[in-house]
Amino acid sequence: EDKVVQSPLSLVVHEGDTVTLNCSYEVTNFRSLLWYKQEKKAPTFLFMLTSSGIEKKSGRLSSILDKKELFSILNITATQTGDSAIYLCAVVITNAGKSTFGDGTTLTVKP
Amino acid sequence: DVKVTQSSRYLVKRTGEKVFLECVQDMDHENMFWYRQDPGLGLRLIYFSYDVKMKEKGDIPEGYSVSREKKERFSLILESASTNQTSMYLCASSLNPLLAYADTQYFGPGTRLTVL
Numbered sequence: 001e002d003k004v005v006q007s008p009l010s011l012v013v014h015e016g017d018t019v020t021l022n023c024s025y026e027v028t029n030f031r032s033l034l035w036y037k038q039e040k041k042a043p044t045f046l047f048m049l050t051s052s053g054i055e056k057k058s059g060r061l062s063s064i065l066d067k068k069e070l071f072s073i074l075n076i077t078a079t080q081t082g083d084s085a086i087y088l089c090a091v092v093i094t095n096a097g098k099s100t101f102g103d104g105t106t107l108t109v110k111p
Numbered sequence: 112d113v114k115v116t117q118s119s120r121y122l123v124k125r126t127g128e129k130v131f132l133e134c135v136q137d138m139d140h141e142n143m144f145w146y147r148q149d150p151g152l153g154l155r156l157i158y159f160s161y162d163v164k165m166k167e168k169g170d171i172p173e174g175y176s177v178s179r180e181k182k183e184r185f186s187l188i189l190e191s192a193s194t195n196q197t198s199m200y201l202c203a204s205s206l207n208p209l210l211a212y213a214d215t216q217y218f219g220p221g222t223r224l225t226v227l
Contacts, residue, residue: 006153009151031214032214034214034215034216041220041221042115042201042218042219042220042221043154043201043216043218044218045215045216045217048214048215088153088154090154090216092214097142097159097161097205097214098156098159098167098169099144099156099214099216100156100170101146101153101154101155101156102153103151103152103153104153
């Protein structure tokens with residue numbers, strides 16, 4: 001059975017802290033791994049990773065994939081209250097585009 | 112920008128009613144998905160469709176059916192709603208999966224369904 005596990009499930013930090021969110025996976029047919037941010041409404045896309053060791057970066061957020069150890073991390077530096085959200089990791093497992101999602105990490109950033 | 116819309120933001124139905132949730136995307140995407148999201152359980156795939164009239168079961172299809180008569184529209188049907196189907200339902204779409212960069216899914220705002 002395909003499985004995506006995120007840790008921690010929840011995290012409370014203060015503004016300015018750096019956080020690392022983890023996503024490990026066991027799937028039969030890996031195609032890509034995606035990170036999404038979900039605030040009050042729909043998830044929005046952050047990163048798509050297909051190759052090991054290549055860091056993707058967008059402002060204070062960055063992510064990297066390790067296909068040998070089967071995990072990805074999402075780093076957020078200098079956190080702000082606007083970073084408070086659920087962060088979802090999804091692995092695309094078929095060439096038809098089907099994804100399996102992790103349970104998400106709920107990040108709360110306090111002022 | 113891709114726009115995915117869902118017919119209702121909030122819906123309250125009674126046990127045994129037939130419920131239709133509609134999703135429309137305006138970017139000519141091939142793939143469309145229906146998920147439900149429950150606290151502590153993440154997003155779980157109910158059904159997806161990779162072309163008009165084509166559908167595949169996801170991880171939790173029981174109690175649901177879908178219809179895709181036109182490329183832009185994907186409907187989720189609860190034939191006889193039950194209280195355990197109370198949830199947030201999210202629709203998403205993505206491009207042709209044969210394209211290497213096409214895996215990003217674009218989500219609608221969600222429908223919060225309550226079954227009494």
